[in-house]
Amino acid sequence: MKNPYRTQNIAFFFLFLATLLIMVPVGLIVAIIIQKGLPAINWQFLIDMPRQGMRAGGIFPAIIGTIYLVTGAIIFALPIGLLTAIYLSEYSKDNLLTRLIKLAIVNLAGVPSVVYGLFGLALFVVFFKFGTSILSGSLTLGIMIIPVIITTSREALESVPQSFREVSLSLGASKWQTIRHIVLPNAIPGILTGTILGLGRAAGETAPILFTVAAFYLPQLPSSIFDQAMALPYHLYVISTQVPNVDEKIRYGTAFVLLALVLFMNLVAIIIRYKFRKKKKW
């Protein structure tokens, strides 16, 4: 006779096993990086230039470079992504063309990042003649995260109840007034979350900046958006594979800083979302 509890227990066991298999690598990565990287972290490491062929000193230019790139990417991607999301969710009619556009955007989010790198090289570096520069890198990263921002912003806009729009319109407000005063304020938490997730992704990617901005080593900080810059993910790649005899401590320290930066941004997203959710009134 079949025992339903037994099959249930077997199912639970496999479900739990799968979850565990996911959690173990994540835990290990974080644990190893903290264990090996934390000892390298001190003020000098964070604010000093690299020395002795990057075998000593700090990683300040890479941190600064990543911050520049991420800021540039968001300045470019947020307005375009948000406006597109507003158009798609509030104005466009549901027809074949807009469905194709939405599908294309979702697919764009799945394009491998190295393809974005090549695209950035062809368009910004070569065609627009921006050269390998912060500008080219920011635009490439921006294009990479636009689909993320559009998708999350659209979800945020569409989660504002239709009844609010009807009430606002029924009081004689125009469509734009309704969007401006009712829809957008209530969609902000979702939009912010998407933006910061995009930021995290932009900060961590190596491939898109490889051909468009990243420098192996620079003796001074970038002084304009047409300069090359160092960046954390690429710096990590360089000191791990291209430069011999780099102390393990420095490599893991760099990984730790990158991880901390990305986790910090995600944490900010979570806090913002939590604050707005508490304020949400329906």
Place this chain on the structure above:
Amino acid sequence: MVIKFNIENLNIWFGSIHALKQVSVGVQANEILSIIGPSNSGKTTFLRMLNRLNDLSQNFKMNGSVKLEQEDIRNIDTELLRKKVGMVFALPLPLPLSIFDNVAYGVRMHDRKNKKILGEIVEASLKEAYLWEEVKDRLNESAFKLSGGQQQRLCIARTLAIEPEVILFDEPCSGLDPISTAKVEDAMVKLKQKYTIVLVTNNVKQAARVGDRTAFFLNGELIELDKTDKMFTAPLDKRTDGYIRGKFG
């Protein structure tokens, strides 16, 4: 007798669904016209035609004419039409704003008024909806803190604040307890001196209590339209009689 809305041979489709069939109704100024009928009979579709909220639905199609004071409503600017024809929805739907801002919302959308005038409008509207005494000390609180009945009166005040000529009520008491219902009904009866009211209701007794005239819809058709007294004592159509007595629907 002044005719406010004149609806002639109105047909409405949503995709392949024929929601209203050849409906002709004249709505008189300063009357309460109740519309009764079972669900899916086209009552709400009819109501949402009058302020063109149906236009928001995909696949909406219509023919026939709807005139507000002799002017086809499709020729009136939508925002202006909706300012003249206010609406109170089935569920209390405050906007996620404070009590004050809810009432002031429509006014602010139409033109910039200084704080003092705005405050006066809000106060007058809340008084007209019999809510002022209950909220005057907490105008800056979220509207969601009010009870359901208070929220619905807030929605009425919000509609009154834009000084409409016609108010459409779409089953305004369906979510309310009997005492709140009585308050909303009192408000409606007083409001008809200034406004024309079209009331869609699932509650036949409510139509009998407040309506001057009553229309009975069934399956998208207007079956009967008459003075409320006559309708409820001697309806002409058997189906009206059956519905009013609760035999179906």
